[in-house]
Amino acid sequence: MAPVKVIVQFDNSPALALLGSLGAGGAQLQKKFKHFPKTMSFTVPASAVQLIAKLPGVRYISPDRSVKRRLDITAATVGATLAQQSGFTGDGVGVAIVDSGIDTTHPDLAGRVVYSEDFVGTGTRDFYGHGTHVAGIVGGNGAASGGQFKGIAPKVNLINLRALDETGSGSDSAVIAAIDRAIDLKSTYNIRVMNLSLGRPIYDAFYADPLCQAVEAAWQAGIVVVVAAGNEGRDNYSVNQGYATITSPANDPWVITVGAMKTEGTTVRGDDMIASYSSKGPSLIDHFVKPDIVAPGNQIVSLRVPGSTLDLAYPNNAIGSTYFLMNGTSMAAPVVAGAAAILFQEYPGLTPDQVKARLMKTASKSFPASTIATDPDSGQTFTSYYDIFTVGAGYLDIGAALNNTDLAAGTAPSPVAVFDQTTGTVRVVNPDQIAWGDQIAWGDQIAWGDQIAWGDQIAWGDNVVWGDNVVWGDNVVWGDNVVWGDNFIWTSTATPLAQSNTSASNSIWKATTMTAASTATAESTTVKGEK
Numbered sequence: 001m002a003p004v005k006v007i008v009q010f011d012n013s014p015a016l017a018l019l020g021s022l023g024a025g026g027a028q029l030q031k032k033f034k035h036f037p038k039t040m041s042f043t044v045p046a047s048a049v050q051l052i053a054k055l056p057g058v059r060y061i062s063p064d065r066s067v068k069r070r071l072d073i074t075a076a077t078v079g080a081t082l083a084q085q086s087g088f089t090g091d092g093v094g095v096a097i098v099d100s101g102i103d104t105t106h107p108d109l110a111g112r113v114v115y116s117e118d119f120v121g122t123g124t125r126d127f128y129g130h131g132t133h134v135a136g137i138v139g140g141n142g143a144a145s146g147g148q149f150k151g152i153a154p155k156v157n158l159i160n161l162r163a164l165d166e167t168g169s170g171s172d173s174a175v176i177a178a179i180d181r182a183i184d185l186k187s188t189y190n191i192r193v194m195n196l197s198l199g200r201p202i203y204d205a206f207y208a209d210p211l212c213q214a215v216e217a218a219w220q221a222g223i224v225v226v227v228a229a230g231n232e233g234r235d236n237y238s239v240n241q242g243y244a245t246i247t248s249p250a251n252d253p254w255v256i257t258v259g260a261m262k263t264e265g266t267t268v269r270g271d272d273m274i275a276s277y278s279s280k281g282p283s284l285i286d287h288f289v290k291p292d293i294v295a296p297g298n299q300i301v302s303l304r305v306p307g308s309t310l311d312l313a314y315p316n317n318a319i320g321s322t323y324f325l326m327n328g329t330s331m332a333a334p335v336v337a338g339a340a341a342i343l344f345q346e347y348p349g350l351t352p353d354q355v356k357a358r359l360m361k362t363a364s365k366s367f368p369a370s371t372i373a374t375d376p377d378s379g380q381t382f383t384s385y386y387d388i389f390t391v392g393a394g395y396l397d398i399g400a401a402l403n404n405t406d407l408a409a410g411t412a413p414s415p416v417a418v419f420d421q422t423t424g425t426v427r428v429v430n431p432d433q434i435a436w437g438d439q440i441a442w443g444d445q446i447a448w449g450d451q452i453a454w455g456d457q458i459a460w461g462d463n464v465v466w467g468d469n470v471v472w473g474d475n476v477v478w479g480d481n482v483v484w485g486d487n488f489i490w491t492s493t494a495t496p497l498a499q500s501n502t503s504a505s506n507s508i509w510k511a512t513t514m515t516a517a518s519t520a521t522a523e524s525t526t527v528k529g530e531k
Helices: 016-024 046-053 071-077 080-085 130-139 172-184 210-220 309-313 329-346 352-361 398-403
Strands: 003-010 028-032 039-045 058-063 066-068 094-099 113-118 157-162 169-171 191-196 224-228 256-262 293-296 300-303 323-326 370-374 381-385 416-420 425-429
Touching: 003 046, 003 172, 003 210, 016 028, 028 172, 039 046, 039 172, 039 210, 046 058, 071 080, 080 329, 080 398, 094 130, 094 172, 094 329, 130 157, 130 300, 130 323, 130 329, 157 172, 169 172, 172 191, 172 210, 191 210, 191 329, 210 224, 224 329, 224 352, 256 329, 256 352, 293 329, 309 323, 329 352, 329 398
Parallel strands: 094 157, 094 191, 113 157, 191 224, 224 256, 256 293
Antiparallel strands: 003 039, 003 058, 028 039, 066 169, 300 323, 370 381, 416 425
C-alpha cells in the first residue's frame, strides 16, 4: 500500500522511545515545529496508520490535508480612507501573509516586504498571484495608481510566508510551518496580525484539527489571526441553503472569521449587500457562531502579478499592468487584517481578544431583512438573509473601532449555537458552558456580555432574542433537512458529538477519505462578481 502523509499530535513532546516505535512502524519524520513540539508530520505506510495510533502517547492522527487558496471603494466603505487621513496607516506594525507568496517587486509594496520564506519548496515568488493581491489589500500604498488603489493600512510591514504553490494548493503541514515561523519572528518584526485567506473542509472538532491548534498558538502568542470564512454560501448540496459551510481554520473560536460583502460600487454602506457565496455558520461539529464579522470582498481591485497562474487564467480581470480584480472572502479577510493593524498602531497594548471584541462591538449592524443576488453567467438567483450565521456581529467600521476605548476583560472565543430538539429552540451560549473535554481551558472570564459585541439589535444569552434585523425568512426552514437536522448531528443535550473522539482508537482518519474530495481552493473566486 502506498505511503501517506499524516500529522501526528502527541499527548506530550514525544520521547525518543516513542519516535523509535514510530520508526519501527515505518514512519519517516518530515517536519517538526518549534512552537508546536507535540505535533509532527510523517510519511507512513497506509497499513500502519491504525497501529501507530494505538501507541501510548499518540493523541490524534489526521491526514496532511490539502489547503488551497475595487480597493478605492473598499477603503472608503469601511472607514480606512478617513483613518489614513488622520495618520492611521499601520506604520510599524508587522502583518504576516500566509499565502501563495508576495511579489516584492510591485511598486505598491516597495521596501515593505521585510521577510520572505518558502514552505512549498519552489521559492518565495508568487507564482499563483493570490498572495500579492491579498498583501495589496492589507497594505498596498497605491504608488502605481496615484493613490487610487490604496490598501487598508498602507505603511505596514509585510512578512511573506509562502505556503501555497503555483496552483493555489498547499498542505496542513506547510501552513502550520508558516504559522510556526510567524510566532518565531513575532518580536523581530513586530508581527501583531496574521492573514490566512485559505482553507479546507472541516473534518475534526476544533481541538483536534491541527490547523486550528496552530492558529490558536499564534493567538496565544499575541498575534491576531484573521481567516477567510470560505466561498461555499451557495452550496445547497446538503439541502442546507449554504449554512454550515465555514471552512477550517475559520471554524476556530479564537480567530476572527470574515465573510464577504458587496460594495455595489459606492463608498457608503447603506446599499451594500452580503455576497451570496460567502460561507455561513454555524461551524460543523462544534457549532460556533461564524463568521464573526463581514467586510468588502466582491470585485476588489488589488495588486496584479503578470504571468501568474491567475493572471493567465483570467486576462479580463487585469486592470492595466499592475492591478487585478478578484472576488471572495479571501479579499474580505485582509480588509479586517489591515483594520487590526491600524488598531495596533493606535493602541499597541491591545490583546488579540480585545481587538476581536472591539471590531465586533463597533461593527455596523444596520442590514436589510434579505437581498437577492443574480449570477451574471447562469442567471440563477440567490436569496440571502441577514442572520447571525451570515453577517456575524456586523459590517466592519474602522472609524468606530478607533473611537472606541473599551477594553474587554477576558477572552473572546466565538459563541456556540445550541439547538434543543425537544423544544425546537435555538440558544447562543458562551463556549465555557459546553463540555468540550478536560483539555479545553477557556480562562476565568469570557469577554462577551449582552451588549459587548452585538448591541441592542441582537440580544445574546440563555434566552436568545432574535431582533428585527436578524431575520430567518420564510424560505429558511429550520427542520430536519437544514442546519439543525440529521446531516449536522445536533444532540438533544446540545453537546458536540466529537468531544468524545479524543482517544487514540477513535481518532484515526479513514484512509479512504484521503482523496480529491479533501482538497479545497484558496478562498477566492476570480470570475465576474455577482449582480
